[in-house]
Amino acid sequence: MHDLVKQAQADSVQFIDLQFTDILGTIKSVTITIEKLEEALARGVWFDGSSIQGFARIHESDMFLVPDSATYRVLPWTSVERRRARIICNIKRPDGEDFPGDPRTMLRQAIARASDMGYVYNCGPELEFFLFKPNKDGGPIQPVPYDVGSYFDFSSKDEAASIRADIVLALEQMGMVVEASHHEVATGQHEIDFEYADALTAADNAVTFKYTVKAIAASHGVYATFMPKPIFGINGSGMHTHQSLANVSDGKNAFYDANDEYKLSPLAYGFIAGQLAHARALAAIVAPTVNSYKRLTPGYEAPVYICWAQVNRSALIRIPRYTEGRDQSTRVELRFPDPSCNPYLAFATMLRAGLDGVENGMSAPNAVNEDVYHFTEEDLESHGIDQLPGTLGEALDALGSDALVQDALGEHITTSYMRAKRAEWDEYRIRVSQWEIDRYLETL
Numbered sequence: 001m002h003d004l005v006k007q008a009q010a011d012s013v014q015f016i017d018l019q020f021t022d023i024l025g026t027i028k029s030v031t032i033t034i035e036k037l038e039e040a041l042a043r044g045v046w047f048d049g050s051s052i053q054g055f056a057r058i059h060e061s062d063m064f065l066v067p068d069s070a071t072y073r074v075l076p077w078t079s080v081e082r083r084r085a086r087i088i089c090n091i092k093r094p095d096g097e098d099f100p101g102d103p104r105t106m107l108r109q110a111i112a113r114a115s116d117m118g119y120v121y122n123c124g125p126e127l128e129f130f131l132f133k134p135n136k137d138g139g140p141i142q143p144v145p146y147d148v149g150s151y152f153d154f155s156s157k158d159e160a161a162s163i164r165a166d167i168v169l170a171l172e173q174m175g176m177v178v179e180a181s182h183h184e185v186a187t188g189q190h191e192i193d194f195e196y197a198d199a200l201t202a203a204d205n206a207v208t209f210k211y212t213v214k215a216i217a218a219s220h221g222v223y224a225t226f227m228p229k230p231i232f233g234i235n236g237s238g239m240h241t242h243q244s245l246a247n248v249s250d251g252k253n254a255f256y257d258a259n260d261e262y263k264l265s266p267l268a269y270g271f272i273a274g275q276l277a278h279a280r281a282l283a284a285i286v287a288p289t290v291n292s293y294k295r296l297t298p299g300y301e302a303p304v305y306i307c308w309a310q311v312n313r314s315a316l317i318r319i320p321r322y323t324e325g326r327d328q329s330t331r332v333e334l335r336f337p338d339p340s341c342n343p344y345l346a347f348a349t350m351l352r353a354g355l356d357g358v359e360n361g362m363s364a365p366n367a368v369n370e371d372v373y374h375f376t377e378e379d380l381e382s383h384g385i386d387q388l389p390g391t392l393g394e395a396l397d398a399l400g401s402d403a404l405v406q407d408a409l410g411e412h413i414t415t416s417y418m419r420a421k422r423a424e425w426d427e428y429r430i431r432v433s434q435w436e437i438d439r440y441l442e443t444l
Helices: 002-010 034-043 103-116 159-173 199-219 266-277 279-286 343-359 377-383 392-400 403-429 434-440
Strands: 015-021 027-033 045-048 062-067 084-092 119-132 178-183 189-194 223-225 239-247 305-309 315-318 332-334
Touching: 002 034, 015 034, 015 062, 015 103, 027 034, 027 045, 027 199, 034 045, 034 062, 084 103, 084 199, 103 119, 103 199, 103 343, 103 403, 119 199, 119 343, 159 178, 159 189, 159 199, 189 199, 199 223, 199 343, 239 266, 239 343, 266 279, 266 305, 266 315, 266 332, 266 343, 279 343, 279 392, 279 403, 343 403, 392 403
Parallel strands: 015 084, 305 315
Antiparallel strands: 015 027, 045 062, 062 084, 119 189, 119 223, 119 239, 178 189, 239 332, 315 332
């Protein structure tokens, strides 16, 4: 504790943001001065949770933030005179018990379950995003791409490449290891990949990544968005997530089997089977917005069909090819999450779904190494391939019928989340869009 206070003083930090997320993944923060840091580390910080989405009712609103000192990071874009750091917090009730509405707590509980089974859950999310030009007229922001590049394009005069470079530098100053950055398929779309890690670190990194991207983009006078499908007719932004289980005992990859065609162990096949079995309910968590389902359509490298494969990017789960000598890299890639999700809830439910397949000895179906987008209804039926929900409303119906995913969220979050998302779906469902006006007003 005293070491962290000394570190903050050595970093010339003036303010500390004590961060957490609400159930929808929105970052919340209570700011304290450096003089209050030692007390916060020792006793936590009380706050009123009654106005936080999905937290507490007004008569039970008192709770406190418990800083996780391992997450201390200086925010490199803040000025030297007002240097700011952040610490991510867990949330407790007044009696000291974990607050069941805290998304980070639910992930920690899922991780503990895996640990009791002898495994560490590792994952590497790949968050895509768009950079858009500002509206110089001062009106609403319009989705006008900042560049005209496409997949892996490079130009020494590309201002977007300069922004990506500044984002990478900021992330590395915050202790994240960046493995690659590049232009994505769509105009104005980008991706920066950071190092594989245990699930809690990966979720913390995903949250950090999103506000770092936005902060650095804003410093360049550009708007960054993680909206899944901001522009009709081009690829949307996903959060493909690579996953594996490692043995607690020796750290070895429990998904690897040298004798299997895909180098996958029986454990890995069970994990795949569990995620496929719960995919429709998972959709409500990993693709949580109305807009998410504009991305999940055939033809834009976004999965629709519930199957797995190695070479087929239309599949829900893809198995990256094995490289000789890299046993630890054997993993499964879940392709339907998008960056609008709350990563704590996404990883918690993904993990529990996979473990359900392991615990109950589920068998994965055969791999489908064909382009499923070209399958007929008869082809899909003969292969036993189901589809993801087509709307947020359908996904919420699936979540309401899936006891395992609800248990992973806990009763408190399930109830609050369903209420908030049903309201979002109903508001969208009854809204009259410009498309309807253009299509029907004069013709009907």
